Amino acid sequence: MVVAAAVPVDEAEVEFSAIRAQGTGGQNVNKVSSAVHLRYDIVASSLPEGVKERLRALRDSRITADGVLIIKAQSYRTQELNRADALARLQALVDSVAQPPRIRRATKPTRGSQRRRLEGKSQRSEVKRLRGSHGLRDD
Numbered sequence: 001m002v003v004a005a006a007v008p009v010d011e012a013e014v015e016f017s018a019i020r021a022q023g024t025g026g027q028n029v030n031k032v033s034s035a036v037h038l039r040y041d042i043v044a045s046s047l048p049e050g051v052k053e054r055l056r057a058l059r060d061s062r063i064t065a066d067g068v069l070i071i072k073a074q075s076y077r078t079q080e081l082n083r084a085d086a087l088a089r090l091q092a093l094v095d096s097v098a099q100p101p102r103i104r105r106a107t108k109p110t111r112g113s114q115r116r117r118l119e120g121k122s123q124r125s126e127v128k129r130l131r132g133s134h135g136l137r138d139d
Contacts, residue, residue: 006098009091010046015039016083021074035074038086043067047094054097069093 021035042055042063056067063069073086109117 013045034079036082036086038071040069
Protein backbone atom coordinates (compact mmCIF):
# COMPACT_ATOMS: atom_id res chain seq x y z
CA MET A 1 0.00 0.00 0.00
CA VAL A 2 1.54 3.31 -1.10
CA VAL A 3 0.29 6.49 0.56
CA ALA A 4 0.69 9.76 -1.33
CA ALA A 5 3.00 12.25 0.35
CA ALA A 6 1.32 15.30 1.85
CA VAL A 7 4.22 17.52 0.76
CA PRO A 8 6.36 15.76 -1.87
CA VAL A 9 10.11 16.35 -1.76
CA ASP A 10 11.66 17.47 -5.05
CA GLU A 11 14.43 14.97 -5.85
CA ALA A 12 16.36 17.65 -7.74
CA GLU A 13 16.95 19.47 -4.43
CA VAL A 14 18.51 16.39 -2.84
CA GLU A 15 22.26 15.83 -3.02
CA PHE A 16 23.61 12.27 -2.78
CA SER A 17 27.16 11.11 -2.19
CA ALA A 18 28.33 7.51 -2.07
CA ILE A 19 30.46 6.46 0.90
CA ARG A 20 31.77 3.20 2.24
CA ALA A 21 29.48 1.46 4.68
CA GLN A 22 30.60 0.87 8.25
CA GLY A 23 30.65 -2.40 10.11
CA THR A 24 31.36 -5.97 9.17
CA GLY A 25 30.88 -7.29 5.68
CA GLY A 26 34.10 -8.96 4.65
CA GLN A 27 36.25 -7.89 1.72
CA ASN A 28 33.34 -6.33 -0.20
CA VAL A 29 32.71 -3.57 2.36
CA ASN A 30 36.29 -2.33 2.01
CA LYS A 31 36.15 -1.73 -1.74
CA VAL A 32 32.53 -0.87 -2.59
CA SER A 33 30.87 2.47 -1.75
CA SER A 34 27.36 1.16 -1.20
CA ALA A 35 26.28 3.50 1.62
CA VAL A 36 24.69 6.83 0.76
CA HIS A 37 24.81 10.27 2.38
CA LEU A 38 21.73 12.36 1.57
CA ARG A 39 22.06 16.12 2.04
CA TYR A 40 18.92 18.27 1.94
CA ASP A 41 19.12 22.03 2.41
CA ILE A 42 15.87 22.86 4.22
CA VAL A 43 16.22 26.64 3.84
CA ALA A 44 16.84 26.54 0.06
CA SER A 45 14.17 23.91 -0.59
CA SER A 46 10.83 24.49 -2.28
CA LEU A 47 8.87 23.31 0.76
CA PRO A 48 6.14 25.59 2.15
CA GLU A 49 7.42 28.03 4.79
CA GLY A 50 5.44 26.42 7.62
CA VAL A 51 6.91 22.99 6.88
CA LYS A 52 10.43 24.46 6.72
CA GLU A 53 9.97 26.11 10.12
CA ARG A 54 8.65 22.93 11.74
CA LEU A 55 11.48 20.87 10.20
CA ARG A 56 14.13 23.27 11.51
CA ALA A 57 12.46 23.31 14.92
CA LEU A 58 12.83 19.54 15.27
CA ARG A 59 15.35 18.52 17.91
CA ASP A 60 17.09 16.14 15.49
CA SER A 61 20.84 15.62 15.50
CA ARG A 62 20.77 15.02 11.73
CA ILE A 63 19.90 18.70 11.11
CA THR A 64 22.94 21.00 11.15
CA ALA A 65 22.98 24.57 12.45
CA ASP A 66 22.88 25.77 8.82
CA GLY A 67 19.60 23.93 8.26
CA VAL A 68 21.00 21.03 6.23
CA LEU A 69 19.50 17.61 6.90
CA ILE A 70 21.97 14.74 6.54
CA ILE A 71 20.67 11.17 6.34
CA LYS A 72 23.04 8.20 6.13
CA ALA A 73 21.63 5.02 4.61
CA GLN A 74 23.63 1.81 4.75
CA SER A 75 21.07 -0.91 5.46
CA TYR A 76 21.24 -2.49 2.03
CA ARG A 77 24.05 -3.97 -0.04
CA THR A 78 23.36 -1.88 -3.13
CA GLN A 79 23.68 1.86 -3.59
CA GLU A 80 20.31 2.06 -5.37
CA LEU A 81 18.42 0.50 -2.45
CA ASN A 82 20.25 2.70 0.06
CA ARG A 83 19.44 5.76 -2.04
CA ALA A 84 15.75 4.81 -2.13
CA ASP A 85 15.82 4.15 1.64
CA ALA A 86 17.36 7.58 2.33
CA LEU A 87 14.73 9.29 0.14
CA ALA A 88 11.93 7.39 1.89
CA ARG A 89 13.28 8.44 5.30
CA LEU A 90 13.51 12.07 4.16
CA GLN A 91 9.93 11.95 2.88
CA ALA A 92 8.75 10.37 6.16
CA LEU A 93 10.43 13.16 8.13
CA VAL A 94 8.83 15.85 5.93
CA ASP A 95 5.44 14.11 6.21
CA SER A 96 5.74 14.04 10.02
CA VAL A 97 5.78 17.86 10.11
CA ALA A 98 3.52 18.50 7.10
CA GLN A 99 0.36 18.89 9.21
CA PRO A 100 0.51 21.88 11.56
CA PRO A 101 -0.06 20.89 15.19
CA ARG A 102 -3.59 21.41 16.44
CA ILE A 103 -3.96 24.43 18.70
CA ARG A 104 -5.10 23.48 22.18
CA ARG A 105 -7.99 25.53 23.37
CA ALA A 106 -8.53 25.74 27.12
CA THR A 107 -11.95 24.52 28.25
CA LYS A 108 -13.82 24.92 31.52
CA PRO A 109 -15.17 21.95 33.46
CA THR A 110 -18.94 21.64 33.35
CA ARG A 111 -21.04 22.51 36.41
CA GLY A 112 -22.04 18.86 36.76
CA SER A 113 -18.44 17.63 36.73
CA GLN A 114 -17.46 20.28 39.32
CA ARG A 115 -20.38 19.24 41.55
CA ARG A 116 -19.49 15.52 41.25
CA ARG A 117 -15.85 16.26 42.07
CA LEU A 118 -16.76 18.27 45.18
CA GLU A 119 -19.27 15.61 46.32
CA GLY A 120 -16.57 12.95 45.98
CA LYS A 121 -14.16 15.09 47.97
CA SER A 122 -16.66 15.66 50.79
CA GLN A 123 -17.49 11.93 50.95
CA ARG A 124 -13.80 11.07 51.16
CA SER A 125 -13.32 13.78 53.80
CA GLU A 126 -16.18 12.30 55.84
CA VAL A 127 -14.63 8.80 55.65
CA LYS A 128 -11.30 10.13 56.87
CA ARG A 129 -12.91 12.24 59.60
CA LEU A 130 -14.72 9.20 60.98
CA ARG A 131 -11.48 7.20 61.06
CA GLY A 132 -9.74 9.25 63.73
CA SER A 133 -10.49 8.23 67.36
CA HIS A 134 -13.45 6.18 66.14
CA GLY A 135 -15.33 9.25 64.96
CA LEU A 136 -15.55 10.82 68.41
CA ARG A 137 -13.29 13.75 67.67
CA ASP A 138 -15.17 16.96 66.95
CA ASP A 139 -12.51 19.54 66.01
